[in-house]
Amino acid sequence: MRRTLKAAILGATGLVGIEYVRMLSQHPYIKPAYLAGKGSVGKAYSEVVRWQTVGQVPKEVADMPVLPTDVNEIKKAGVDIVFSPLPQGAAGPVEEEFAKAGFPVISNSPDHRFDPDVPLMIPEVNGHTASLIDEQKKRRDWSGFIVTTPLCTAQGIAIPLAPIYRDFRVDSVFITTMQSLSGEGYPGVASLDVVDNIKVLGDAYDAKTVKEVTRILSEVKRNVPGTMDELTLSATTHRIATIHGHYEVMYVTFKEDVKVEKVKETLANFKGEPQDMKLPTAPSRPILITELDNRPQPYFDRWAGDVPGMSVVVGRLKQVNNRTVRLVSLIHNTVRGAAGGGILVAEYLIEKGYIPK
Ligand SMILES: NC(=O)c1ccc[n+]([C@@H]2O[C@H](COP(=O)([O-])OP(=O)(O)OC[C@H]3O[C@@H](n4cnc5c(N)ncnc54)[C@H](OP(=O)(O)O)[C@@H]3O)[C@@H](O)[C@H]2O)c1
Known part of the structure; x- marks a missing residue:
């Protein structure tokens, strides 16, 4: 005991x-x-x-x-x-x-x-x-x-990007976020800033998101050669009138042709040491893939997984061209994200x- x-x-x-x-x-x-x-x-x-x-x-x-x-x-x-x-x-x-x-x-x-x-x-x-x-x-x-x-915003990006960056040579990732109100704590955002509106978080928030994702990806143990200098990351961040769950759209462009099925397989199979160690708060799948073309959605997917709120739900995977794949991730910001x-x-x-x- x-x-x-x-x-x-x-x-x-x-x-x-x-x-x-x-x-x-x-x-x-x-x-x-x-x-x-x-x-x-x-x-x-x-x-x-x-x-x-x-x-x-x-x-x-x-x-x-x-x-x-x-x-x-x-x-x-x-x-x-x-x-x-x-x-x-x-x-x-x-x-x-x-x-x-x-x-x-x-x-x-x-x-x-x-x-x-x-x-x-x-x-x-x-x-x-x-x-x-x-x-x-x-x-x-x-x-x-x-x-x-x-x-929390950086985690919703870094969790799916880490296995992609580990296994593929990535050229650029362009990110757009729609983040929940609880991300600003209580009482948070004034209702007049966000009801009937989108609160634009601005350059400083965009930059800190990229800075954190950059540090995390630079610490990934990769299966392919290359350094962070070869990767362009850009984020445009927003707050919307949802309570919990950050929704983040990413366009990932590779240095060579990559099929969306390969990316999906990499994401679906992603596991780390916490899963091997069977830690009580580790979900069996850190990334859950949804095939539905109208998911993930914050209201329905933020508590997904066998440890509720600890899996990032990834969907909308699409081949945009031979080198570019789109994906969307949804993270429970106060649970997995904090x-x-x-x-x-x-x-x-x-x-x-x-x-x-
Ligand atoms: N919200 C998210 O999604 C999220 C995600 C990742 C990271 N974070 C980070 O987590 C931290 C907390 O966020 P939150 O959303 O929980 O904020 P919050 O709802 O505003 O809560 C802040 C808490 O800190 C206490 N507090 C405030 N000033 C203090 C002081 N000087 N000394 C001791 N306690 C103090 C408050 O106590 P009283 O109620 O007694 O005033 C309250 O319990 C922030 O640094 C935030 O950046 C938040």
């Missing part, structure tokens, strides 16, 4: 925080033990949380108090892992403090995503970057560490010995 690990969830009342609470309440060996907040400290979790997800507040946590984001209090509570879906800016210094104090910190925030010694991890794609943890601890003289998960991705990272790091079992 393995021991139960105690988790602290920072920002536990936020949209990503609630997915951590929901998923960890059902987890076989990681349990929510410390729910941290900012504005609602001292109140019962069920009184203050806006449960904007499926089901209801789990019984095990309903009466737990929201506690301060305080390293000493979290230490006293005997916490083993800290999950940090804190807002940009607030997250960075807090995560450093926890890592310095010896905690493994799994962050969904952008603040440390581009530190060269901090992994930006999707375990199926670049789990091997866990080795950066040793360098990070040594360089910063920390007994703990920080691992980040990528922007909390579920963070829990999978934790399970992976436990199996790899970075977090004691």
Whole structure:
């Protein structure tokens, strides 16, 4: 029998925080033990949380108090892992403090995503970057560490592109996104910006999406020669009035003729170490293919798969010309794109010995 690990969830009342609470309440060996907040400290979790997800507040946590984001209090509570879906800016210094104090910190925030010694991890794609943890601890003289998960938008792109980039010589990928409101947290986007409208996210968001996908793909172990310098990536990003699920259209052009059936086979067969390790939050298929020409759709497909919300659904695969294939991906942004991705990272790091079992 393995021991139960105690988790602290920072920002536990936020949209990503609630997915951590929901998923960890059902987890076989990681349990929510410390729910941290900012504005609602001292109140019962069920009184203050806006449960904007499926089901209801789990019984095990309903009466737990929201506690301060305080390293000493979290230490006293005997916490083993800290999950940090804190807002940009607030997250960075807090995560450093926890890592310095010896905690493994799994962050969904952008603040440390581009530190060269901090992994930006999707375990199926670049789990091997866990080795950066040793360098990070040594360089910063920390007994703990920080691992980040990528922007939800970037994960919806990188998960299908990783096996394609692994197996084919890719020339360019042009991406258009239609992203859900929950991607901006609660209360999120003003209704007048998005009802009867499309919110254009602009150059900075387009650029950060490309920057993150570039880092992740550059860490893929490839079966074909070539480097990222040969690949042109471009993204045009938007927010639309859906609640959860980012819908992302990609036109992939190859350096030679490639049949869409080959691309489909590569995507459908994609698996990584988490599947081999049978990690509890790893779906048996990270990518699910739909053959229907009107799917995926956010409302119907965001919870797809045997670990709901953890598979990316890919469809609309089409041969555009001899070298270009179109595909569409749909990712549950607060699950695979944030909390579920963070829990999978934790399970992976436990199996790899970075977090004691
Ligand atoms: N939403 C997504 O789809 C998604 C996907 C990937 C990554 N992320 C990242 O995850 C993070 C959280 O996103 P979210 O959507 O969950 O945001 P959110 O709904 O706005 O939740 C933020 C949470 O952080 C707490 N908080 C705010 N400022 C704090 C501070 N200074 N100290 C301690 N706690 C503080 C809030 O507590 P109170 O309620 O008490 O104020 C709340 O619980 C962001 O960095 C975001 O970029 C989000």
